[in-house]
Amino acid sequence: MPGIHRLLVVLLPLLASVVAHKEPKTTQEVEVQRALQAAAYHCAPAIEQFTAARQRSWAQKVLAGRPSLPGYEELFAAGTYADSIAPAPNGDQTMMGCSPVKETRIQNNSCVLTPVVTEGPYYHKAGHPIRQNIAELEDGLLLLLDIGVIDVETCKPLPNVLVDIWQANATGHYAGHPTPAPHLVDEQPQVGGKRAGLLSAFPRTNEHETFLRGAWPTDANGVAQFTTIFPGYYTGRATHIHAKVFPAWTTHPNGTFSAERLLHTGQFFFDDAINVRVDNMHPYTENPIRHTRGRTRNWRDSLNIFEDSHGPEREYNPVFKLDFLGGVIQQGLMGYITMGINASATVDNFWKG
Template sequence: MDRKEFLKRGFTTLGALSVASFFTYCKSETIDPVSTEILSSTGSTNGSSASNCSLTNSETEGPYPIKNPSSLVINDITGDRKGIPMVVNISIRNKNTGCGAIENAFVDIWHCDADGNYSEYGSYTSVHWLRGRQTTDKDGLASFKTIFPGWYSGRAVHIHVHVYNSSGKSLLVTQIAFPAAICDTVYTTATDFYKKGKADTTNERDNVFGDGYSNELGTISGSIKEGFTLTHTIVVNA
């Protein structure tokens, strides 16, 4: 029932209930405003035009790269991991054509779960969650369904990305950084999933992003209740 209809009917149907009881009832029906609040943060605009077209930073694959990415051609990489749902939209652009879209590029992504663990390594060698490959469409876009990543000590929150051309030649290995304010809100609100509190390393103090991450910061919008969307453009030489 919408709020206007509820208020219209309320006083005629409550009968013997007191006015105080009525307002107590209304309060109990209120959804937590924190969980439904729309959070947003604008990241890098690199790659948006020919005049704003710098190569995205090259970064390490890290200690947990995908072992066999061609076997993980999947859109939904969540697996059995629990967390706030997140859609990741990555656009691949070619610096050599004034940041024109690259069709049929392979885009691999991987990241840790809510507890900071990676599949394919350590205690999870036989599983492959939060890893996958997609091929870009005519607009250079590759999309994934996943969860908001957790964090592990010594690193800022991030997603790894490896881009290949249609022939399988490596074009760039990079990482996507996350805005601190949204991360802090997620980790201190959605504590059913994220149990470690705020990340212990900021982007500025991170050993990967510490030398500059302006071209690697994702744009994020959404809510803890409904989930988030991350959008990011990566510029390569192709």
């Protein structure tokens, strides 16, 4: 590990010059990724214990006999379940009496600082609310997210960093971007190449919309939790959720924040087997491209974003580990993932068009 630390000390200051999807990737960029990969693998046992403990904690809360979840901002409020957590009488834990709760092996399920992937055109640098429940009035399959952040320099959870996420709704639209530009209404997706299947980004025409956007700081245990819906899909992209991590931010009177220094930009994905099931639920069945272009599978994701998220040697897994909240998928899902972050690095990856 000392060798890894030495390599990180040399390479991490170079991260400020690394730009997402620059072609071709330089030897320097690959070495930065490999150094962080080595650091993340050193942390793999700590990450596995970290995630397993979070899964046990969540299972205990569900097993405590709360048939209805608390609503909106209080969903994950501190102390919500403090008086009601109790072990199962026989020592066996079964979620909702149906689905077994297991200590899932994480298999280094971490999305490390690099590879950095593009934030895409739908991030709002100003106006993202600080909140845990980001669903607003959007209909869809309940999805609870448990996102852990570990510092790869110490292999310990990283408290008080801001995890900022945003995603498409069930029919594939982002808040603020409902329609294509007037002159591109009849645009067809690109054929062939890395941008295969993509359309030009829809412009921001609804400034007031904020659904499925929000940020929350990690707690003392390095965890940020969110309430949302399973994301929909749109032309050319695999089903995904975007994420950024900021070490410092300014809160504004309207409940939004601004931040400059960026630690990480990435995207999380879902197993295609789950995507196929959700495709057949309402309102996902109302996606306007369902019967024409359809959903892009992970392995066909445009810009190679799904592939790039696995790193140069495909050693990362940017796919959420999912548990059922009940006995059937329609009752909702709980997704776990852990990001490895180097808290002393800075990445300049704000979308530049």
